[in-house]
Amino acid sequence: MTFEPGTPPAVASTDDHVLATWLATVAGERLLEVRAEGLEGKELKDAGDVAAHDLLMKLVAEHRPDDAVLSEEGPEDAGDRVDRLSASRVWIIDPLDGTREFSEPPRDDWAVHVALWQDGALVAGAVAQPALGETFNTGQPPVVPPSTSARPRIAVSRSRPPAFVNALAEELDAELVPMGSAGVKVLSVARDITDAYVHAGGQYEWDSAAPVAVAAAAGLFTSRVDGSPLLYNQEDVYLPDLIVCRPELAERIVEFVKRHGTDA
Structure with a gap:
């Protein structure tokens, strides 16, 4: 899937696979911008966590205002738990998975996770690997090739x-x-x-x-x-x-x- 910068595809209004893919992709693009700002170490880690989390919270609230959210970087007090546990749809998000690797350019083994849980099961999800320019998703699942290794x-x-x-x-x-x-x-x-x-x-x-x-x-x-x-x-x-x-x-x-x- 390819997207215009900053604009979700129209089908994202009804297709959760497309929305998850777009959310993970644009958050990854924001993280690449943060990575290019010249920060290092903990400052880079913290800036990445905050930038991706804030963007994802804003976009989910805009495009799925009735859904609950569970994010690694978000609050999880008693009120938040009650809200999501009684919700039928919950977005489960890791704005920056692999913070250590993110802070060690040019490593590419870090990711953005966006999943949707609905009525007891995961129903959509996307994992962006921004440094590879790839977002793997449930709308167009990867085709797993036969193993090319003689040993597991x-x-x-x-x-x-x-x-x-x-x-x-x-x-x-x-x-x-x-x-x-x-x-x-x-x-x-x-x-x-x-x-x-x-x-x-x-x-x-x-x-x-x-x-x-x-x-x-x-x-x-x-x-x-x-x-x-x-x-x-x-x-x-x-x-x-x-x-x-x-x-x-x-x-x-x-x-x-x-x-x-x-x-x-």
């Missing part, structure tokens, strides 16, 4: 890969591929950069909602590490673990975790 590849965090994934890699004879943003790791499976992303130990709903929506639309397997469904718009937004992988790897990964847990 597992995406892991650059800074805090869970220890059990090393044991999992030995079990599967897999290669570990470190990278930044959770969204980038999930989409790496759809892009045949990796074959699986397995994580445990510290994420929230906004870290995975949009990437999981896109991955599921592309036909990839998604679940908690024990194989149970990923649930969103919960009172407690802590959602610490997930599996996103090619379907043929799902049973082996889930069975490994059931046998060994995530403390290895």
